[in-house]
Each structure stands twice: as structure tokens, then as C-alpha cells.
Amino acid sequence: MDKPYDFRDRSFMFASDVVAFCRIVANRDYIIRRLAGQLVDWAGSMGANLEESADGQTKPDFIAKEFIALKEAREARYWLRLIAHSEPPLRGRAAPLVQEASEWVAMLTTSVKTAKSNPSRGNKHV
Numbered sequence: 001m002d003k004p005y006d007f008r009d010r011s012f013m014f015a016s017d018v019v020a021f022c023r024i025v026a027n028r029d030y031i032i033r034r035l036a037g038q039l040v041d042w043a044g045s046m047g048a049n050l051e052e053s054a055d056g057q058t059k060p061d062f063i064a065k066e067f068i069a070l071k072e073a074r075e076a077r078y079w080l081r082l083i084a085h086s087e088p089p090l091r092g093r094a095a096p097l098v099q100e101a102s103e104w105v106a107m108l109t110t111s112v113k114t115a116k117s118n119p120s121r122g123n124k125h126v
Helices: 007-025 030-053 059-086 088-117
Strands: none
């Protein structure tokens, strides 16, 4: 299935995929379940911040929310990698999510850099 172009739609799909993955992980031991809880928090927060950035009140507000989403994407990738490393049978299921999280890090890094460097970018309310 093709990934949506819209950041908000794609981030929703990513969070939904993470929830599905974590339902599988929830059948593991206590430590892995805790890691899965962290993962759901960060993947969901990434999408929530992208939703908020779409209607940023100012350019700095837009940049701040995009930057928070970037930080959350990095954390989601970290938790995915940690779960995959700690539970080798889950590596195959985690790999596409790690790749998607890495793509998010790249896309959001570019978005933040572009918004910071372009004087008119993100000034829709001016």
C-alpha cells in the first residue's frame, strides 16, 4: 500500500501500525510491555504534534511543534530498535516500523530546517 503524502495522514497510519505491533508485544514479559507502552506514547505524540503544527498560530509555533514531532520520531525509533534487539523473534515485524520511523526523522529534519531557513515558509497567518 502506498504511503499517504499528507504528513498527518501518514503519521496516523504510522501510529496505527505501532499500536498493532504493540498488541503483539503486549503478550511478552513485563519489561517488553513497558517498552511497548513507551513506544505507543512517542509514536502517538509525534502524530498529535503534527496535527497541532498544521494550525500553528505563528511561524515559531509551527517550528516548535514540528521540532517536537521530530524528537518524538527519534524516540519512537529508539524504542522500536530496543524492542527488536531485546526480542529477536520480533525483529522482522519491527523492521518496517524502524524504517518508517527513520523516514520520519529525515522528513521532519528537512521540514524544520526549511521552515527555519525560509522567511516566508510557515507564515500563513501573516
